[in-house]
Amino acid sequence: MHTLTRKEKPKESHMRIELTVNGAEHTLDIEPRTTLLDCLRDHLGLTGAHAGCEHGVCGACTVLVDGVAVRSCLMFSPQAEGAAITTIEGVTPGPGELSPVQDAFCETHGMQCGYCTPAMVLVAHALLADNPEPTREQIVEAISGNICRCTGYAQIVEAIALAAERIRGANRPPELRK
Amino acid sequence: MSEARHRYVSSDRRVREDRRFVVGKGKFVADIDLPNTKHIALVTCPHAAARIKSIDKRAALNMPGVHYVVDGRELAEATLPLMTGLDTPNVPRRPLAVDVARYSGEWVAAVVANTRAQAEDAAEAIDVSYEPLPFVLDAEQAIAPGAVLVHQAHGSNVLLDKTFVWGDVDKDFKDSPRKLSLRVKWARSSTVPIETFGVVTTWDPWREILDVYASIQMPRYADQIGAALKIPSSSVRVHYDVDVGGSYGVKRGIKNTVLAGYLARRLGVPIRLIEDRLENMRGGDAHGPERLFDVEVAFDDNGVVRSMKMRALENLGAYAGRSPFQLGKPIGSIVGPYKIRSVQYRAIAVVTNKTTQDAVRGFGQGPTNLALERVIDEVANVLNLDPLEVRRRNLIRHEEFPYMIPSGTTYDSGDYHTVIDKVLADTNYAELKKERDRLRAEGKLAGIGIAACLEPSGGNATFEALLNPAITTSTFMDSCRIVVDGMGAITATMHTTSSGQGHETLVGTVIGEVLQIDPDTIRVARPDSLNSLPSGTPVGSRMAIMLGGAAFHAAQKLKAKLTAIAAHDLGIPPERAVYKDGNVFDRNAPQNKRTWADLVQIAHRNIHRMPDGCEPGLAVSHIYDVPTGGTLPTPDGRVQMYPCFAFEFHLILLSIDPDLGVPEIVRYRLGHDCGTQINPKIVRGMTMGGIAHGIGAALHEEFAYNDEGQLISQTFMDYLLPSSHEVPAIKIIDHETPSPHTVLGQKGSGESGYLGAPAAIANAVNDALKPLGVSINTLPLKVSKLGDLIAEARAKKGGK
Ligand code: FES
Ligand code: FES
Numbered sequence: 011m012h013t014l015t016r017k018e019k020p021k022e023s024h025m026r027i028e029l030t031v032n033g034a035e036h037t038l039d040i041e042p043r044t045t046l047l048d049c050l051r052d053h054l055g056l057t058g059a060h061a062g063c064e065h066g067v068c069g070a071c072t073v074l075v076d077g078v079a080v081r082s083c084l085m086f087s088p089q090a091e092g093a094a095i096t097t098i099e100g101v102t103p104g105p106g107e108l109s110p111v112q113d114a115f116c117e118t119h120g121m122q123c124g125y126c127t128p129a130m131v132l133v134a135h136a137l138l139a140d141n142p143e144p145t146r147e148q149i150v151e152a153i154s155g156n157i158c159r160c161t162g163y164a165q166i167v168e169a170i171a172l173a174a175e176r177i178r179g180a181n182r183p184p185e186l187r188k
Numbered sequence: 189m190s191e192a193r194h195r196y197v198s199s200d201r202r203v204r205e206d207r208r209f210v211v212g213k214g215k216f217v218a219d220i221d222l223p224n225t226k227h228i229a230l231v232t233c234p235h236a237a238a239r240i241k242s243i244d245k246r247a248a249l250n251m252p253g254v255h256y257v258v259d260g261r262e263l264a265e266a267t268l269p270l271m272t273g274l275d276t277p278n279v280p281r282r283p284l285a286v287d288v289a290r291y292s293g294e295w296v297a298a299v300v301a302n303t304r305a306q307a308e309d310a311a312e313a314i315d316v317s318y319e320p321l322p323f324v325l326d327a328e329q330a331i332a333p334g335a336v337l338v339h340q341a342h343g344s345n346v347l348l349d350k351t352f353v354w355g356d357v358d359k360d361f362k363d364s365p366r367k368l369s370l371r372v373k374w375a376r377s378s379t380v381p382i383e384t385f386g387v388v389t390t391w392d393p394w395r396e397i398l399d400v401y402a403s404i405q406m407p408r409y410a411d412q413i414g415a416a417l418k419i420p421s422s423s424v425r426v427h428y429d430v431d432v433g434g435s436y437g438v439k440r441g442i443k444n445t446v447l448a449g450y451l452a453r454r455l456g457v458p459i460r461l462i463e464d465r466l467e468n469m470r471g472g473d474a475h476g477p478e479r480l481f482d483v484e485v486a487f488d489d490n491g492v493v494r495s496m497k498m499r500a501l502e503n504l505g506a507y508a509g510r511s512p513f514q515l516g517k518p519i520g521s522i523v524g525p526y527k528i529r530s531v532q533y534r535a536i537a538v539v540t541n542k543t544t545q546d547a548v549r550g551f552g553q554g555p556t557n558l559a560l561e562r563v564i565d566e567v568a569n570v571l572n573l574d575p576l577e578v579r580r581r582n583l584i585r586h587e588e589f590p591y592m593i594p595s596g597t598t599y600d601s602g603d604y605h606t607v608i609d610k611v612l613a614d615t616n617y618a619e620l621k622k623e624r625d626r627l628r629a630e631g632k633l634a635g636i637g638i639a640a641c642l643e644p645s646g647g648n649a650t651f652e653a654l655l656n657p658a659i660t661t662s663t664f665m666d667s668c669r670i671v672v673d674g675m676g677a678i679t680a681t682m683h684t685t686s687s688g689q690g691h692e693t694l695v696g697t698v699i700g701e702v703l704q705i706d707p708d709t710i711r712v713a714r715p716d717s718l719n720s721l722p723s724g725t726p727v728g729s730r731m732a733i734m735l736g737g738a739a740f741h742a743a744q745k746l747k748a749k750l751t752a753i754a755a756h757d758l759g760i761p762p763e764r765a766v767y768k769d770g771n772v773f774d775r776n777a778p779q780n781k782r783t784w785a786d787l788v789q790i791a792h793r794n795i796h797r798m799p800d801g802c803e804p805g806l807a808v809s810h811i812y813d814v815p816t817g818g819t820l821p822t823p824d825g826r827v828q829m830y831p832c833f834a835f836e837f838h839l840i841l842l843s844i845d846p847d848l849g850v851p852e853i854v855r856y857r858l859g860h861d862c863g864t865q866i867n868p869k870i871v872r873g874m875t876m877g878g879i880a881h882g883i884g885a886a887l888h889e890e891f892a893y894n895d896e897g898q899l900i901s902q903t904f905m906d907y908l909l910p911s912s913h914e915v916p917a918i919k920i921i922d923h924e925t926p927s928p929h930t931v932l933g934q935k936g937s938g939e940s941g942y943l944g945a946p947a948a949i950a951n952a953v954n955d956a957l958k959p960l961g962v963s964i965n966t967l968p969l970k971v972s973k974l975g976d977l978i979a980e981a982r983a984k985k986g987g988k
Binding site for chain 1: 205305384432874903913
């Protein structure tokens, strides 16, 4: 398990916490210094959240906490008690299925290595939940806390715009869809 | 036009790898979870150079969960030094420092514990006693007489100093009416993937196999592990189905792997070493070139450049693996896209007390392109000619291909003037200049930047022989195997890892194209290294050409076999049998045919219906050597390097806030010609990503050191990767000049954008600064640097 800083001394005592992740309740005994990222990956097997820097800059560890994109490397697990945590596994509709956002990322090829991708998809979900019709600038702003080294962002921005367009279309009566 | 030529190639198809990544189901090395795995944390040297007097492990070994501590001496006794490219036996490179540490952050010892947290805590408790030593950080100081020696036994800091002369440089300089010289510096930066390097190893002492799961992108990985650990390479099983979270050349954690492999064998448990960001940035040996160029050109009054002298001084850091070869690869396109007829090139590589380098996207080409493009702009500048016009006058013309450059490489194809014309048809150059002048009138500093660059692609190792005559490698191969099983399903295999390049899509598309079968029905698998055919791995912008070529030829073999089986079964001469969409029919009587299912039945179960001498089953493979490969350098240092040359033309408008020094890219156009694009989504993504990476190298990224030899940009707070705010909207204008050497006319695109963006930006910044009478040729062009330069120039000019 990773820790946030090396300076902290190990504590022998574990702590019991309850987390709500993707709608399921989990009771866990963990060291209080365990970050939410490590907890999700190492204790719950949810490996879609990735470590890139573990100091809050790259955004690869992003999950949604009460619908808001949060860096799980900067949060200790006990701090997440009582909140609804959503990971990439939670927005995937079912085995073999893709959410409209995930499908749009595939359509535009909004990724290469895929390492930053789950976080980008979650950020897009959070953005579109708040703002179904984002401008290019708003999309750029929304993903600006997530570093992608592969794509130069163009096809990510296009994916989110495409997802927004399709979701809006899907919510319209068929005769009004383009 | 490609639609007419191809069924699947060049069409806008999805990338099959994407489905697993959007749901978080990539299999990255940190996701490998073997039972009973123990974790490594590293003890690192805090000094730029120091003698290790003692290492006291006792306190650490008594801490909870700690199993073992290994230091450099123990490891050195049990293993051999890592492979190097040059013959420099007195500059050995090892995973852990032995007696002397030579850069700040170098790994000195490794702790093994039950958890990474326990290992980190114990690493803090290891008491290393150091005697700080004098050090040298700057390459020019490192070659000065009396310099501090990084490796005493080597007797100097110079690992390589070689001068090549191709053509009559002296005469061309003498005959040219004009000359100019320029000093250009490419700063130490790298590709810095978001996933650090990681490796998990486990040793099975009864089978005598070391399993390796790693985020690796490196040729001869298993060979190098076996050699260092003194076990046969056939005892090393590298799992190529691990997804690599970005690499762009740099993921070459051989020292990490040898360390983890040693510990896995020593302790008999799975060992995991996932670098944290700090370990990666300081001691991960993943820095890129830091290169000082002195370039001199001889030209005429029309701006036609006849000859060039280039001296490249590379600061390698403390040790060298293959990194000095990054001075060699650019020789294969040393004159860029220009008709410069003679060249003198001096390549010097020195060691200093900085972090060790490894291969970075372009393998030295990006820095060289920067130097060349800056100097072409300066030629225009001194002649008061338009930089675009000067380029047009020097560019190789379409009808001159194939074109041999002075250093012996023949360029395959290109149509540079047309690419430029296409970009200018999209963006009117005169209007762009007006826009620049408008910005200037508004009080901004504004400039236009141009870069015309080549991306050598396809790979080839002949630069190794050029820099180290003891090396005679003239082979550079890749391979593909196709098996049609007894139910008729197709599985193709590739034999290396990928880090985002979409190789599974590449293989499926190419085989589907040849067999005229929907690529999505073709499974692409990655066997481990013990079950693989040779692969040169995704370096040198080569996979579209080389893996694509291997897949193409394997599919042709399969098609030929199916056709032969059908002809025999139909009782017709083979030339009458026609393959179409997986079935084979008689040209003279098309109703007589054998379907895919028939052919599978015959091949798998009816050997009595097979042609004589035809192997049963449907399994084919092809090992493909690089086109134009197979030659070694001539005594005067000429050789064919890479087979294919893609072209990129950058045209940008940039404005700088004169009070703050903040540059903003207002417009970005790229003309790009990489021949046939097998998957346009992938090519576009690579190119966009390459430009973003180039923007980083030009404006933001630097592994900077302070005077004490400490790396001061070691987190993402100080080493600034471009975010979505720093990358402007970019328009790419494609052109397609097929390569005559490749199976589908494809060239490489893995380095596209990156190879020219820094040059275009540096040219734009210098155009913007021109009214102030100053220029800058040292990357990165940071806001602080630009701000100071502008303020100084304005003060000199007499105020605002
Ligand atoms: S890993 Fe959390 S922000 Fe980088
Ligand atoms: S897809 Fe590789 S970092 Fe974003």
